[in-house]
Structure formats: structure tokens, C-alpha cells
Amino acid sequence: MTQIPRLFVDAALHAGARLELPREQAHYLVNVMxxxxxxxxxxxxxxDGEWQAVIGAASRKGASLVVETRLREQTGVPRLRLCFAPVKKARTDFIVEKATELGVAVIQPVITRxxxxxxxxxxxxxxxATEAAEQTERLCLPVIGEPVTLERLLADWPEDEHLIFCDEAGDGEGAWGGASGRARPMLDLLEEQTAPSGGWTILIGPEGGFDETERAHLRSLPFVHPVTLGPRILRADTAAVAALTLWQGVLGDWQSADA
Structure with missing residues (x-):
């Protein structure tokens, strides 16, 4: 089967519209595809949803498109935000790519201690994120926030938003605080939400976790739900995928017949 390229464009889409593609996209269509x-x-x-267009002109210097018919009406994604502490370049790239694939609305880098x-x-x-959206049939791009400190993030918290704090630490001695004081499993929290309302944020910490002051502050806030992702300590990128998968499977649009 011939693959039909799929592109994000920052232009109005309607029948008869004519678009001149930026150099990078023209190169992809003409020279790569x-x-x-x-x-x-x-x-x-x-x-404006998804539309079918045809290439009106193509050369090594550029390409233009003519928009023809709408294929799908516009749909959104759940009100789900991922906040994460940036890690090494390749792992940060992985987090952004997978969060886009998993239907996150906002991706927010957070600076912790x-x-x-x-x-x-x-x-x-x-x-x-744009490339991931193009490849996964998503109809919108996630918002990529500018980095903020953890303190600023929490100080400006929306009143109707829940914060799932992925907290793998315990309160005792030893590596990661031992077994005492561990948070409840994330799945338990999600399955209690019989009529969830408002937005949801998942917070993933840095390699090494949050420091004691940050952890204590998070646990003191009424909108924060500390959870664990199991008996093993996950890397930040693994934890992000695991938490997003759980949320989408219980509260997200994986339950929709149109997903």
C-alpha cells in the first residue's frame, strides 16, 4: 500500500486553499518521499480537522499544495498535562515523543533541585512533538511550556486541577527511604474516580528523585495525590510512560470507541 504523507501546517484549511510549504517540508515530500x-x-x-490535499507543483526548490476535501472533523485530547524534570538529551526527547503519542495536552519542563x-x-x-503527532494520527500538537521552577509551578496551580505526584520514596532509612511511608499505587487512586472532573497533571521527578524539602512540600498540598508505580524504582522516562498509560487506560480517551 502506498503511504500517504501526513503533515502539520500552520495555515487555515478549507476546500480550494493553496499552500506553499516551508523548505523542510518540501524537501521531505520531494526528496525523501x-x-x-x-x-x-x-x-x-x-x-480545522484533517484534510486531503494534492501536490500542485514540486521541484527540488519547493512544493505547493491544493487542499481538496475534509477527511476528519477536529477532535481534541483529554485535559492531561505532563510535568517532568529534564534529564539527559536523549531521554528528554523520548519523554516528549511518547507523551505526544499518548495524548498529552501540555508538556511542561520543571526545574527541581x-x-x-x-x-x-x-x-x-x-x-x-510535531513529528510524533504526524505519525500517530493525532489532530493537534501538545503545548510545550517554557521551563518553570517547581516552586512557581505549585504557586500558580489551577483550582480545578489534580496533581498526581509520582513519589517512589519512603520515610525510613536506607536507599530511597525504605518501605515505610510509601505512597499508594496509582491504579488505586484512578479507579476511585467515579466522576472525575477538572484537569489532571502527572509530575515526574529527576533522576535521584525530589529532595526531602520538595517532597514534604508536595505532600502537604491538598490538590496533590502521591502515588507509586510499583515496587521497583523506574527511570524518569520509564515512569512518564507508565503513569501516562495508566491514566489513559482508566480515565482517558482510550475508553472511547473513536480512539
């Missing part, structure tokens, strides 16, 4: 004039292309912009990398290129993360 080897598409010629008349070949179909699927487009989405996060507002043990954050390994405070330099975050949000333009690069948006490019990664």
Missing part, C-alpha cells in the same frame, strides 16, 4: 505533482497528502493544523539539565530548547521539543 519522492512525491510528484498530483500525489495526495494529508494535512492537519490543530483547528536535582534536575540534571536546566537548559531546554523548547523549539526543538516542539519539532519532536
Amino acid at each position: 519522492r512525491k510528484e505533482a498530483g500525489a495526495p497528502v494529508r494535512l492537519f493544523n490543530g483547528r 536535582r534536575t540534571q539539565s536546566e537548559r531546554v530548547r523548547t523549539d526543538r521539543l516542539l519539532a519532536l
Whole structure:
């Protein structure tokens, strides 16, 4: 079966619209996918649904498209935000890519006391999210927030939003505080939500976890739900995928027949 390319464009989509593609997308269509004039292309912009277009002109210097018919109406994603402490470059890339695939609405880097990398290129993360959205049939891009400190994030918290705090630490001595004082399993929390309302945020800490002051502050806040992801200590990127998967499976749009 011939693969039809799928592209995100930042332009209005309607029947008859004509679009000049940026150089990078034109290069992808013409030189990578080897598409010629008349070949179909699927487009989405996060507002107008998905449309079929055809290549009107193509050369090594550029390409233009003519929009024809709408294939799907616009749909959104659940009100789910992922907040995470940036880690090493490849692992941060993985988190952003998988969060996009898993239907997160907002991806927010958070600077904690043990954050390994405070330099975050949000333009690069948006490019990664765009590619992931194009490949996974998603009709919108996640919002990529500029990095904020944990203190600022919590101080500006929305009144109707729940915060799931992935807390693998215990209160005792030894590695990660031993077994005492561990949080409840995340699945237990989710299955109690018979009529969930408002938004949800999942917070993933840095390699090494939150420090004692941060952890105590988080646990003192009324909107915070400390949870554990099992008996093993997960890497930050693994924890993000595990937590998002649990949430989508219980409260998210995986329950929809249209998902």
C-alpha cells in the first residue's frame, strides 16, 4: 500500500486553499518521499480537522499544495498535562515523543533541585512533538511550556486541577527511604474516580528523585495525590510512560470507541 504523507501546517484549511510549504517540508515530500505533482497528502493544523490535499507543483526548490476535501472533523485530547524534570538529551526527547503519542495536552519542563539539565530548547521539543503527532494520527500538537521552577509551578496551580505526584520514596532509612511511608499505587487512586472532573497533571521527578524539602512540600498540598508505580524504582522516562498509560487506560480517551 502506498503511504500517504501526513503533515502539520500552520495555515487555515478549507476546500480550494493553496499552500506553499516551508523548505523542510518540501524537501521531505520531494526528496525523501519522492512525491510528484498530483500525489495526495494529508494535512492537519490543530483547528480545522484533517484534510486531503494534492501536490500542485514540486521541484527540488519547493512544493505547493491544493487542499481538496475534509477527511476528519477536529477532535481534541483529554485535559492531561505532563510535568517532568529534564534529564539527559536523549531521554528528554523520548519523554516528549511518547507523551505526544499518548495524548498529552501540555508538556511542561520543571526545574527541581536535582534536575540534571536546566537548559531546554523548547523549539526543538516542539519539532519532536510535531513529528510524533504526524505519525500517530493525532489532530493537534501538545503545548510545550517554557521551563518553570517547581516552586512557581505549585504557586500558580489551577483550582480545578489534580496533581498526581509520582513519589517512589519512603520515610525510613536506607536507599530511597525504605518501605515505610510509601505512597499508594496509582491504579488505586484512578479507579476511585467515579466522576472525575477538572484537569489532571502527572509530575515526574529527576533522576535521584525530589529532595526531602520538595517532597514534604508536595505532600502537604491538598490538590496533590502521591502515588507509586510499583515496587521497583523506574527511570524518569520509564515512569512518564507508565503513569501516562495508566491514566489513559482508566480515565482517558482510550475508553472511547473513536480512539
